[in-house]
């Protein structure tokens with residue numbers, strides 16, 4: 001028996017329409033599933049996750065992992081999932097183009113005590129009130145940076161403080177050299193930088209023998225030695241309750257620092273004069289008293305003023321001194337480069353004191369500083385970020401609240417951006433006329449970028465320039481003959497050189 005199939009045109013059309021619909025749906029579902037895949041990454045163990053795979057230098061281990069998993073990969077630090085972001089383009093996606101989606105900070109145990117949890121830099125809070133806080137802190141720094149110098153020929157109060165402290169450091173280097181021959185420059189350099197920050201925040205410098213000042217510096221050093229952005233207490237919750245030094249040091253440090261700062265801010269309230277801003281604390285009080293034309297509540301509470309001073313104090317203290325430790329080490333390790341900087345200082349500044357404004361004329365010196373920042377990348381990661389909402393990055397799903405590590409070290413050593421990236425070569429930042437290639441300088445990633453960018457970049461660069469040029473104008477730094485210099489960093493929140501000694505000779 002034969003069946004005669006009679007199919008009408010409308011049935012054919014309906015079948016075609018259904019098939020098309022199915023194909024489109026399969027495609028959409030396919031795309032959706034593809035998008036909703038988490039980033040790839042290495043297998044992890046229970047409890048410790050991938051912590052054991054990080055070795056002594058996590059930034060370098062991440063560079064190896066990138067070769068296998070690409071620019072965006074996921075691992076588990078202890079029990080916490082962390083997305084590591086590498087490659088300039090992907091870093092720009094996270095910090096600039098999708099900046100708002102990644103501008104939070106994760107809840108981390110070691111940062112939670114800082115400024116009693118109200119810190120601008122570390123607090124988990126992110127939103128309109130945080131943005132206002134950052135805007136005010138930035139305005140206070142700017143308005144203080146323009147405060148007039150008291151007496152000298154300096155262009156502003158900040159320059160006056162920095163120049164005075166740099167000259168004091170030269171004297172201390174000479175004294176230590178006379179007393180001991182060879183000496184470790186790091187302790188005294190930390191005192192110098194801490195004093196600049198004290199002047200910046202409280203309008204006051206401390207005697208290098210002041211007990212309170214010294215104990216704060218000591219506790220700071222202990223705290224930094226014991227912490228890093230892969231502190232187990234941040235990633236394995238029960239580590240917090242163990243009597244391990246890393247955890248105890250954080251408690252002790254924050255308590256002393258918080259008390260020290262709260263006391264200074266209290267003193268400022270009693271002596272505040274709105275017509276004469278002495279420092280950043282005064283600038284913050286002034287902005288806070290300024291209720292604006294609509295008569296609304298002050299934008300910053302007293303608590304927030306204390307926490308902001310805390311932030312600026314903490315941030316300005318360690319990063320600048322660490323940069324100087326590296327600078328001294330590289331100068332003794334590269335005597336030819338030291339001579340070139342001295343020749344530039346002699347030719348462009350001569351015997352007068354260096355000033356901020358000289359930066360625009362000392363191209364080689366500026367190139368040297370940029371190369372130090374790039375080559376050492378002594379702050380290898382930004383402060384950890386947090387995804388403020390579910391986001392797709394490089395085709396992968398990043399769930400809300402995921403912790404994000406941005407590997408700045410990788411960007412600064414990427415062979416596709418930097419020729420012979422591992423070579424230390426200040427000349428890479430100069431053009432054929434010996435002028436600074438500013439667009440290349442801007443590619444060095446050390447202060448972060450976008451919403452969470454460092455507030456102190458200008459202050460830090462001015463400070464480093466004045467200290468470097470004041471020292472090299474008067475002194476020659478030399479390594480000790482027996483010293484085998486080791487440039488391998490000791491990993492931490494900011495990476496420090498291993499202990500070393502230098503000798504100094506007065507230039508004639």
Ligand code: HEM
Pocket residue numbers: 120121122134311312313315316317319320323379381382383384446447448449451452453454455456457459460
């Ligand atoms: C060479 C010196 C310095 C370096 C390399 C440096 C680098 C950084 C980096 C990498 C961040 C994190 C950016 C991010 O999380 O995306 C940061 C944040 C910050 N820095 Fe600096 N910094 C330096 C000096 C300073 C100084 C002198 C100050 C203050 C006067 C300062 C104030 C801050 C503040 C307040 C933040 C927090 C910003 C936020 O969370 O939004 N820094 N800095």
